[in-house]
Amino acid sequence: xxxxxVLQLVFYMVVLLVLAKPLGAYMARxxxxxxxxxxxxxxxxxxxxxxxxxxxxxxxxxxKTYALTMLLFNLAGVLAAYALQRxxxxxxxxxxxxxxxxxxxxxxxxxxxxxxxxxxGYGGETTMSYLTQMLALTxxxxxxxxxGMAVAVALIRGFARRSAETIGNFWVDLTxxxxxxxxxxxxxxxxxLVSQGVVQTxxxxxxxxxVQPTExxxxxxxxxxxxxxxxxxxxxxxxxTLTEQVIAVGPAASQIAIKQLGTNGGGFFNVNSAHPxxxxxxxxxxxxxxxxxxxxxALCYTFGVMVGDTRQGWAVLAAMTVIFVALLVVCVxxxxxxxxxxxxxxxxxxxxxxxxxxxxxxxxxxxxxxxALWATATTSASNGSxxxxxxxxxxxxxxxxxxxxxxxxxxxxxxGSGLYGMLMxxxxxxxxxxxxxxxxxxxxxxxxxxxxxxxxSLVILITPALVLIGTSIGVVTAAxxxxxxNPGIHGFSEILYAFSSASNNNxxxxxxxxxxxxxxxxxxxxxxxFGRYWLAVPVLAIAGALARKKxxxxxxxxxxxxxxxxxxxxxxxxxxxxxxxxxxxxxLGPIVEHLTW
Amino acid sequence: MLTHVxxxxxxxxxxxxxTGVAYPVLVTLIAQxxxxxxxxxxxxxxxxxxxxxxxIGQPFDAPTYFWGRPSATSPFGYNAGSSGASNxxxxxxxxxxxxQGRVDALRAxxxxxxxxxxxDLVTASGSGLDPHISPAAALYQVGRVAKTRKLDxxxxxxxxxxHTEGRLFGALGEPRVNVLELNLALxxx
Numbered sequence: 024x025x026x027x028x029v030l031q032l033v034f035y036m037v038v039l040l041v042l043a044k045p046l047g048a049y050m051a052r053x054x055x056x057x058x059x060x061x062x063x064x065x066x067x068x069x070x071x072x073x074x075x076x077x078x079x080x081x082x083x084x085x086x087k088t089y090a091l092t093m094l095l096f097n098l099a100g101v102l103a104a105y106a107l108q109r110x111x112x113x114x115x116x117x118x119x120x121x122x123x124x125x126x127x128x129x130x131x132x133x134x135x136x137x138x139x140x141x142x143x144g145y146g147g148e149t150t151m152s153y154l155t156q157m158l159a160l161t162x163x164x165x166x167x168x169x170x171g172m173a174v175a176v177a178l179i180r181g182f183a184r185r186s187a188e189t190i191g192n193f194w195v196d197l198t199x200x201x202x203x204x205x206x207x208x209x210x211x212x213x214x215x216l217v218s219q220g221v222v223q224t225x226x227x228x229x230x231x232x233x234v235q236p237t238e239x240x241x242x243x244x245x246x247x248x249x250x251x252x253x254x255x256x257x258x259x260x261x262x263x264t265l266t267e268q269v270i271a272v273g274p275a276a277s278q279i280a281i282k283q284l285g286t287n288g289g290g291f292f293n294v295n296s297a298h299p300x301x302x303x304x305x306x307x308x309x310x311x312x313x314x315x316x317x318x319x320x321a322l323c324y325t326f327g328v329m330v331g332d333t334r335q336g337w338a339v340l341a342a343m344t345v346i347f348v349a350l351l352v353v354c355v356x357x358x359x360x361x362x363x364x365x366x367x368x369x370x371x372x373x374x375x376x377x378x379x380x381x382x383x384x385x386x387x388x389x390x391x392x393x394x395a396l397w398a399t400a401t402t403s404a405s406n407g408s409x410x411x412x413x414x415x416x417x418x419x420x421x422x423x424x425x426x427x428x429x430x431x432x433x434x435x436x437x438x439g440s441g442l443y444g445m446l447m448x449x450x451x452x453x454x455x456x457x458x459x460x461x462x463x464x465x466x467x468x469x470x471x472x473x474x475x476x477x478x479x480s481l482v483i484l485i486t487p488a489l490v491l492i493g494t495s496i497g498v499v500t501a502a503x504x505x506x507x508x509n510p511g512i513h514g515f516s517e518i519l520y521a522f523s524s525a526s527n528n529n530x531x532x533x534x535x536x537x538x539x540x541x542x543x544x545x546x547x548x549x550x551x552x553f554g555r556y557w558l559a560v561p562v563l564a565i566a567g568a569l570a571r572k573k574x575x576x577x578x579x580x581x582x583x584x585x586x587x588x589x590x591x592x593x594x595x596x597x598x599x600x601x602x603x604x605x606x607x608x609x610x611l612g613p614i615v616e617h618l619t620w
Numbered sequence: 621m622l623t624h625v626x627x628x629x630x631x632x633x634x635x636x637x638x639t640g641v642a643y644p645v646l647v648t649l650i651a652q653x654x655x656x657x658x659x660x661x662x663x664x665x666x667x668x669x670x671x672x673x674x675x676i677g678q679p680f681d682a683p684t685y686f687w688g689r690p691s692a693t694s695p696f697g698y699n700a701g702s703s704g705a706s707n708x709x710x711x712x713x714x715x716x717x718x719x720q721g722r723v724d725a726l727r728a729x730x731x732x733x734x735x736x737x738x739x740d741l742v743t744a745s746g747s748g749l750d751p752h753i754s755p756a757a758a759l760y761q762v763g764r765v766a767k768t769r770k771l772d773x774x775x776x777x778x779x780x781x782x783h784t785e786g787r788l789f790g791a792l793g794e795p796r797v798n799v800l801e802l803n804l805a806l807x808x809x
Contacts, residue, residue: 027787027791030791031791031792034791034792068638071634072631072634072635075630075631075633075634076626076627076628076630076631076634077623077626077627077630078627078631088624091624092624092627092628095624095625095627095628096627096628096631096632098628099628099629099632100632103632103636146702146703146704148701148702148703149701149702157640157641157644158636158640158641159640161639161640161643161644162632162635162636162639162640164639165635165639166632166635166639194627194631197631198631201635201638201639202638206638206639206643209643210643210646210647213647213651214647214650214651214654214655217647217651217654217655217658217659218654218655218658219658220658220662220674220675221658222658222659222660222661223647223648223651223652223659224648224651224652224659224660224661225648226660228701229660229661229663229670229673230670231663231670231671231672231673232669232670232671233671233672233678233679234671234672234678234680234685234800234803234804234807235678235679235680235681235682235685235803237679237680237681237696237697239695239696239697240695241695241696242695263696265679265696268672268676268678268698268699268700269699269700269701270661270673270676270700270701271700271701271702271703272660272661274644274647274648276647276651276659277643277644277647277648278644281639292703292747293702293703293704294703294704294705294746294747294748297703297705297745297746297747298703298747298749299675299676299677299747299749299750299751300661300675300676303662303675304788304793305787305788305792305793305794306788306792306793308792308793309792361710363710363739363743364710364716364719364739364742364743367716367719367720367723367742368723368736368737369719369723369736369737369738369739369742370735370736370737370738370739370756371739374756375795376738376754376755376756376759376795377738377739377740377754377755377756377757377794378740378754378794379739380739381710381739381743382739382740382743383706383708383710383715383743383744384705384706384707384743384744384745384746385743385745385746386745386746386747386750386752387689387740387745387750387752387753387754387794387796388750388752388793388794388796389793389794390793390794393793393794394746409746410746411746412705412706412707412746414705414707414708414709415705415706415707415708415709415710415715416709416710417710418709418711421709508707508708509707509708509709509711509712510712512711513709513711513712533707534705534707535707535708535709616709616711619711620710620711
């Protein structure tokens with residue numbers, strides 16, 4: 024690592040952790056219904072939502088109703104997003120005249136955005152009309168993030184309340200999250216991004232005359248736009264001269280702001296935040312990076328405030344940070360020092376004049392430190408946006424993002440989903456500790472009994488099952504293998520990464536894999552659905568069960584859960600579960616690739 | 621049950637209007653008013669003609685111009701209507717071969733230059749549209765450009781220095797040279 028690289032990483036961590044407290048405290052006010060400044064600006068809108076949907080905000084719900092309303096709302100979102108894609112050809116705001124999206128791709132994308140995964144099987148600027156980007160994708164960016172945060176808050180209430188039958192009102196949590204947290208942050212952030220050069224316009228794509236016309240081989244196509252093959256079976260080409268550049272633009276900034284803040288990650292353009300119009304400067308890059316983890320980190324503090332002991336929140340945040348920093352260092356070092364193309368006469372050493380390192384798939388303005396930091400942050404949160412191409416990372420550099428996803432997206436994690444996932448691990452951790460000393464485990468004064476253990480085990484076991492079974496099917500079927508871009512071991516990694524990403528609702532990819540096929544659209548779509556709702560529902564069940572319990576007074580045998588000892592225990596449990604489950608699969612992929620490189 | 625279904629549909633409609641219409645439209649209005657240049661793609665207009673965008677690279681392969689990063693977009697490089705990367709792994713023999721080809725092309729265009737080639741000049745960018753190269757990659761090409769344009773090297777060096785952007789606050793990001801702007805400056809000499 025270079026000195027400047029270290030400086031940039033340290034600066035990022037400091038800002039992230041410093042901002043966690045004020046934002047976390049603000050969010051606690053929002054969820055506890057205490058007065059906030061924005062009440063006066065947006066209060067009318069909140070009341071309008073309730074009136075339009077016939078909701079009584081004071082009426083709280085038990086966990087079953089909370090889960091049911093959450094599922095119904097998400098179902099409505101999937102159906103709307105599907106319909107908009109299928110009908111975009113006949114709908115307005117489509118200056119590039121893009122046709123209907125295929126049924127399997129529409130299903131995949133609708134599920135992908137509703138589950139906060141934002142896996143993208145399609146290329147944004149060549150597939151989605153402006154209207155689809157706004158009404159289907161931007162809207163789901165907001166409400167899928169709000170859904171995750173609502174579920175997390177319901178779980179927090181489960182810990183905080185005693186002998187209670189209800190865990191809050193889903194509509195209220197959804198609405199207040201969207202209006203008072205996500206919308207104002209996105210609004211300001213979008214305008215800052217525009218100032219840096221992110222486009223925001225409804226005009227059609229721009230056309231410019233290039234400075235130096237260049238020759239290229241244009242594929243020859245027949246009248247059905249299919250490539251014509253020569254006698255050797257290779258696509259036929261003819262010499263053509265490029266004189267004009269078509270530059271895709273669009274209402275990008277408004278969507279990029281929420282895709283970063285809401286751990287969504289679905290880019291406006293095909294290459295996501297590597298695109299200069301999506302992430303033009305080091306400042307835009309720093310802010311987009313911060314947005315990836317900021318809400319998830321701050322929610323830990325919100326948790327602390329709402330359970331009445333902020334030390335509990337800091338302990339969870341500390342555990343996340345320990346794992347994050349350790350893996351970040353591995354990724355940066357692998358990308359900076361991996362000896363690439365030395366035999367070809369290439370200079371990859373870092374100096375004052377170049378960042379050096381493995382630059383395939385990376386942008387010069389970000390270099391190694393910011394590309395590796397982004398890869399680590401986007402996969403520890405379930406964001407999945409990218410500013411460099413993970414498929415072109417060195418084997419170990421690529422192992423880091425893949426394993427972070429497989430740990431279950433609990434290192435900061437998705438907004439809301441990261442916290443509730445980590446709290447499941449905390450329950451397992453106190454259970455393990457309880458086994459050691461032979462006492463009934465408790466967390467935050469709540470006895471952890473067999474029902475909670477069953478549910479949290481479900482949460483922790485479902486996604487590894489989806490990943491490993493999905494990958495096995497992918498590597499033995501012809502339809503699965505057809506998508507592989509890089510031959511050999513790396514091809515296996517591409518499939519493993521895809522199923523890890525979808526099942527854990529991340530959305531990033533080893534993007535060489537051609538995943539816009541009926542097989543992958545369907546298989547990954549199902550993984551995303553199960554990986555989201557089969558986790559959220561058991562979490563709500565635990566919330567309901569915990570809310571009903573009394574608080575056990577702290578005794579001599581109680582394990583304190585705010586100490587470095589507990590942080591270490593929690594880190595150990597997360598890593599142990601992640602390692603035991605995935606090391607065999609990783610050994611077949613990136614580890615062998617590294618050893619044979 | 622029915623009340624919940626109604627609530628789901630009605631609230632989705634309201635959120636669609638608020639976050640899917642009002643929010644992007646309001647951001648667009650303010651953006652067009654306050655930052656019209658950036659919001660429309662930072663386009664460069666020369667003599668009434670739009671010649672490019674400062675943020676989007678263009679293909680250059682004449683020895684008289686500075687070359688940018690290799691681009692993996694199809695069917696031609698720097699296709700700003702369809703961004704894309706190679707997604708090739710550094711362990712992939714195809715990538716190693718491409719890198720060798722690019723090194724050979726650079727050497728052929730500048731036979732006297734035997735210095736090792738800066739890595740960003742022979743590896744494809746993430747977007748396929750990277751407008752920048754590293755200062756090292758620019759300095760590597762100064763000799764060739766000066767020779768083919770019959771200019772003094774110090775003049776070309778001066779232009780490169782002028783178009784080199786440092787880190788923000790000396791810390792954030794990486795130093796870089798905007799290839800299109802540099803080439804436009806060369807042409808207008």
